[in-house]
Amino acid sequence: xxxxxxxxxxxxxxxxxxxxxxxxxxxxxIIMFPTSQGLYTQNHDFHLNSSINYFxxxxxxxxxxxxxxxxxxxxDEKISPQQRIRNYEKYVQFLIQEFVPYIQKxxxxxxxxxxxxxxxxxxxxxxxxxxPDVISHLFCLSGAFSIxxxxxxxxxxxxxxxxPREFVRNDEAWKYKHMHIVLSTSDEDICRDKNVEMAEILAxxxxxxxYDEKKWINHDWPLWRMTFPSYIGTFF
Numbered sequence: 333x334x335x336x337x338x339x340x341x342x343x344x345x346x347x348x349x350x351x352x353x354x355x356x357x358x359x360x361x362i363i364m365f366p367t368s369q370g371l372y373t374q375n376h377d378f379h380l381n382s383s384i385n386y387f388x389x390x391x392x393x394x395x396x397x398x399x400x401x402x403x404x405x406x407x408d409e410k411i412s413p414q415q416r417i418r419n420y421e422k423y424v425q426f427l428i429q430e431f432v433p434y435i436q437k438x439x440x441x442x443x444x445x446x447x448x449x450x451x452x453x454x455x456x457x458x459x460x461x462x463x464p465d466v467i468s469h470l471f472c473l474s475g476a477f478s479i480x481x482x483x484x485x486x487x488x489x490x491x492x493x494x495x496p497r498e499f500v501r502n503d504e505a506w507k508y509k510h511m512h513i514v515l516s517t518s519d520e521d522i523c524r525d526k527n528v529e530m531a532e533i534l535a536x537x538x539x540x541x542x543y544d545e546k547k548w549i550n551h552d553w554p555l556w557r558m559t560f561p562s563y564i565g566t567f568f
Contacts (some may be wrong), residue, residue: 334388336376341434343426346401350426355381356394360568361435362445362469363427364397365452369407372399380449383557384564392568393445396435398427400455406482413486417479421490428463436466447471449556450523454479457530460511461496461503469512471563473556474523477530497530505537512567513541516559520550 334356340349351372364381366374375381375397387393405420435444446467448456453475460470477497480487493499500508513534517527524545531543542563549555 334385338373341398341431343430345426345430346422350399350401352399353397354395355397356388356391358391359388359394360392360445361439361441362393362395362447362471363431363435363456364395364446365400365448365455366397367449368451369402370400370452372397375449375452378553378557380553380556380560383561386561387564387568393564394439398431400452402451406479413483414488416482417486417488417490417494420479420494424459424462424494427459428466432463432466442466443468445469445471447473447560448475449473449553450551451476453523457496458494460513461500461508462493464507464511467511469514469567471514471516471560472527473516473559474518474521474527474551475515476523476526478526497526497533500530500537501533505539508534508537508539513539514544514563515541516544516546516556516563518546518549518551518555520548521555522551 337354339352341352342349353373353376364375381395401423405416408416443466446456446460453472456470457472457475457477460467478495483491515527515531517524534541
């Protein structure tokens, strides 16, 4: 079994500590997110992490499962949409200004991989498309590419810049040329249409990606556990 360590990382930007589960002893760093409001241990608890045990034990990859603040941003109905997106933007800034630099220094690498399923796929894709220079691989499993449904009709620049289906259309394609992008879905996935649309956006801009659509399986952990090892095996 891979070594697992539970730690926390204090964010000055958020003014709080976030829990992190570190899996593995050595290897290329992959930052991973849970699904909607999931605990930072969720990918471990539902055996997504163990689906790639072979690669972790071989020292090919090391996993950093980080806590999200879904409950204090998009899913907090007690605060205004403007405050929801502001809170989430602070989380994004924690990642780019604090957490990624920490991983870069630890691993002596400029670029890291990023992954997640369902709403974790949104977190991963949004970050990768916003900050492509620091991301080498994006593994987006049944992800979504917009948070307009959480905004109750409210719109501003922050909302736009956290909706990859919008800002990538208007961005310069060269920024993404180095990135290995995987969009994973299935014919019975509730997020299939969102992934088809994102694939069309990337294709229209000449950005290379791997669109993988499985058959007869829905939006759930069995799909993600089945596909994740094949993507990791391809690149690592």
